[in-house]
Amino acid sequence: xxxxxxxxxxxxxxxxxxxxxxxxxxxxxxxxxxxxxxxxxxxxxxxxxxxxxxxxxxxxxxxxxxxxxxxxxxxxxxxxxxxxxxxxxxxxxxxxxxxxxxxxxxxxxxxxxxxxxxxxxxxxxxxxxxxxxxxxxxxxxxxxxxxxxxxxxxxxxxxxxxxxxxxxxxxxxxxxxxxxxxxxxxxxxxxxxxxxxxxxxxxxxxxxxxxxxxxxxxxxxxxxxxxxxxxxxxxxxxxxxxxxxxxxxxxxxxxxxxxxxxxxxxxxxxxxxxxxxxxxxxxxxxxxxxxxxxxxxxxxxxxxxxxxxxxxxxxxxxxxxxxxxxxxxxxxxxxxx
Amino acid sequence: xxxxxxxxxxxxxxxxxxxxxxxxxxxxxxxxxxxxxxxxxxxxxxxxxxxxxxxxxxxxxxxxxxxxxxxxxxxxxxxxxxxxxxxxxxxxxxxxxxxxxxxxxxxxxxxxxxxxxxxxxxxxxxxxxxxxxxxxxxxxxxxxxxxxxxxxxxxxxxxxxxxxxxxxxxxxxxxxxxxxxxxxxxxxxxxxxxxxxxxxxxxxxxxxxxxxxxxxxxxxxxxxxxxxxxxxxxxxxxxxxxxxxxxxxxxxxxxxxxxxxxxxxxxxxxxxxxxxxxxxxxxxxxxxxxxxxxxxxxxxxxxxxxxxxxxxxxxxxxxxxxxxxxxxxxxxxxxxx
Numbered sequence: 210x211x212x213x214x215x216x217x218x219x220x221x222x223x224x225x226x227x228x229x230x231x232x233x234x235x236x237x238x239x240x241x242x243x244x245x246x247x248x249x250x251x252x253x254x255x256x257x258x259x260x261x262x263x264x265x266x267x268x269x270x271x272x273x274x275x276x277x278x279x280x281x282x283x284x285x286x287x288x289x290x291x292x293x294x295x296x297x298x299x300x301x302x303x304x305x306x307x308x309x310x311x312x313x314x315x316x317x318x319x320x321x322x323x324x325x326x327x328x329x330x331x332x333x334x335x336x337x338x339x340x341x342x343x344x345x346x347x348x349x350x351x352x353x354x355x356x357x358x359x360x361x362x363x364x365x366x367x368x369x370x371x372x373x374x375x376x377x378x379x380x381x382x383x384x385x386x387x388x389x390x391x392x393x394x395x396x397x398x399x400x401x402x403x404x405x406x407x408x409x410x411x412x413x414x415x416x417x418x419x420x421x422x423x424x425x426x427x428x429x430x431x432x433x434x435x436x437x438x439x440x441x442x443x444x445x446x447x448x449x450x451x452x453x454x455x456x457x458x459x460x461x462x463x464x465x466x467x468x469x470x471x472x473x474x475x476x477x478x479x480x481x482x483x484x485x486x487x488x489x490x491x492x493x494x495x496x497x498x499x500x501x502x503x504x505x506x507x508x509x510x511x512x513x514x515x516x517x518x519x520x521x522x523x524x525x526x527x528x529x530x531x532x533x534x535x536x537x538x539x540x541x542x543x544x545x546x
Numbered sequence: 547x548x549x550x551x552x553x554x555x556x557x558x559x560x561x562x563x564x565x566x567x568x569x570x571x572x573x574x575x576x577x578x579x580x581x582x583x584x585x586x587x588x589x590x591x592x593x594x595x596x597x598x599x600x601x602x603x604x605x606x607x608x609x610x611x612x613x614x615x616x617x618x619x620x621x622x623x624x625x626x627x628x629x630x631x632x633x634x635x636x637x638x639x640x641x642x643x644x645x646x647x648x649x650x651x652x653x654x655x656x657x658x659x660x661x662x663x664x665x666x667x668x669x670x671x672x673x674x675x676x677x678x679x680x681x682x683x684x685x686x687x688x689x690x691x692x693x694x695x696x697x698x699x700x701x702x703x704x705x706x707x708x709x710x711x712x713x714x715x716x717x718x719x720x721x722x723x724x725x726x727x728x729x730x731x732x733x734x735x736x737x738x739x740x741x742x743x744x745x746x747x748x749x750x751x752x753x754x755x756x757x758x759x760x761x762x763x764x765x766x767x768x769x770x771x772x773x774x775x776x777x778x779x780x781x782x783x784x785x786x787x788x789x790x791x792x793x794x795x796x797x798x799x800x801x802x803x804x805x806x807x808x809x810x811x812x813x814x815x816x817x818x819x820x821x822x823x824x825x826x827x828x829x830x831x832x833x834x835x836x837x838x839x840x841x842x843x844x845x846x847x848x849x850x851x852x853x854x855x856x857x858x859x860x861x862x863x864x865x866x867x868x869x870x871x872x873x874x875x876x877x878x879x880x881x882x883x
Binding site for chain 2: 284285286287311342343344345346404405406407408409410412413414438439440441442443444445446447448449451452455473475476477478479486487490491493494495
């Protein structure tokens with residue numbers, strides 16, 4: 210499938226869905242829409258993912274496109290009205306539109322009518338299944354080993370670390386699968402539930418359902434975590450995933466140098482050892498688990514600084530650590546299986 | 547308003563919404579529907595709340611009734627099909643129907659058509675407002691003191707303790723208000739958001755919105771907690787309330803003798819001091835708070851046992867404790883203001 214990725218004014222740093230699709234999904238990306246970077250190319254920003262031109266709007270996407278994917282996720286998950294011409298234009302060209310927003314495109318009167326007229330599909334990835342219910346506390350019954358990525362904050366590399374771990378495990382011949390919990394993971398897997406949109410009563414239940422379903426068919430599950438247990442807005446999601454997944458082990462993801470919650474700067478990230486204890490202590494009443502490895506995002510550091518930061522981080526969490534994008538995930542996998 | 551309370555096969559122990567309405571709401575209850583206890587009276591079970599006959603079905607409700615209230619909340623919040631004749635009968639008699647289920651009566655084709663025909667309202671209290679969004683981390687800005695009731699499990703007396711605290715504070719001339727977060731509280735206050743139905747991304751935001759709204763008009767807010775941070779299914783809700791409310795103090799509610807999570811018996815409730823630490827440690831990154839008092843449900847104990855259990859509980863939580871229903875909430879209030 211050919212897709213265009215909408216990432217206006219956000220590519221690449223604030224467009225983690227777009228970057229995740231470029232890096233891990235099987236879609237062929239034929240353009241990224243970002244009016245601030247029009248004329249540049251993806252490789253100017255990200256040398257290690259598939260390349261594509263960056264254009265100003267849907268009218269500049271050169272070839273036939275099957276779908277427009279909304280590749281940015283603003284705080285609150287709203288639809289930015291400045292995206293409307295691109296979505297409208299995509300539908301008029303006969304493209305499906307895939308979005309992981311809290312705002313459902315299929316409930317937008319203009320888009321719904323236009324999609325109907327042009328026979329295209331509006332896929333709102335964040336819409337939960339109708340038949341969700343409460344967790345039964347049974348995720349531990351699966352035979353598969355279950356690893357959960359958790360973070361000190363949002364956007365610390367949980368999706369990326371999860372995908373890298375699955376890839377590294379498969380390379381070793383382990384039958385591993387990702388359990389996606391956010392829009393990027395669901396896009397990559399073309400399966401899964403975006404759990405932050407489920408009723409909070411059903412968040413753990415949604416994760417448990419996915420773990421039990423995938424756990425029946427695989428030997429290692431890597432559950433994509435969300436947010437942070439220390440986050441003023443998103444901790445409910447994090448807690449529901451932690452208790453719903455009942456993981457055997459945790460991988461703590463952190464960005465080197467980040468000291469405060471992104472977008473909530475009055476809230477400091479606690480010292481990393483405290484975050485480790487918090488996750489382990491909170492998990493314990495439902496399912497004992499430990500932080501068995503750490504993933505550190507060192508993208509902003511040079512190699513020497515990165516190596517020093519990783520050693521310091523491994524000491525702080527008292528477990529092996531690396532940057533699975535800069536280096537690879539082998540060391541993490543060693544600590545987990 | 548005259549209401550009938552549906553509590554089939556659950557009154558009083560598994561019908562906490564019915565009991566909460568009988569105890570705290572301003573509605574006049576003219577009957578409780580419970581086919582297992584038909585012919586008895588409320589006072590046979592609960593001597594200290596308003597009395598009413600218990601009947602087998604809506605056809606036995608003697609007088610004019612304004613509304614039927616679904617007074618039980620099964621795990622999962624489903625509609626029990628055995629209630630259908632009573633709901634149908636109520637609508638046909640011209641009663642509104644108030645329900646706090648996850649299943650929305652207004653989306654049931656039969657009930658919707660019938661309500662339309664008879665000009666009655668189906669009020670689904672669990673339906674969240676359309677304009678919820680993520681928390682901003684600003685609940686601490688309110689001038690009011692904010693107290694949150696938390697629990698070792700579901701059904702440990704959080705709603706009751708909250709209501710008793712508000713009543714005790716008002717008796718002392720403190721301008722106190724309840725911030726309801728569940729269907730019973732919302733019924734009692736005729737205001738509020740049932741937070742377990744909100745998207746988990748917005749759970750903290752829903753609580754923050756209520757705290758900021760009520761906090762502008764009152765000096766003491768008592769936020770009704772939900773579930774438990776140790777609960778395999780509902781901890782997401784609990785965590786969202788804890789971080790959304792940013793409380794100045796916590797009241798830990800527990801039922802004397804309960805050792806495992808109700809309905810999830812393989813999961814032991816951790817020792818009470820551990821639960822105290824867990825709440826305080828989890829709150830700390832967002833808003834420092836402490837368990838400043840404890841409420842112990844001693845309904846199953848005689849007075850001597852109750853007194854001993856309360857002393858033991860106060861020692862375990864290292865704070866003043868009482869049973870605010872058996873005795874009163876004055877001692878808790880002393881510890882909080």
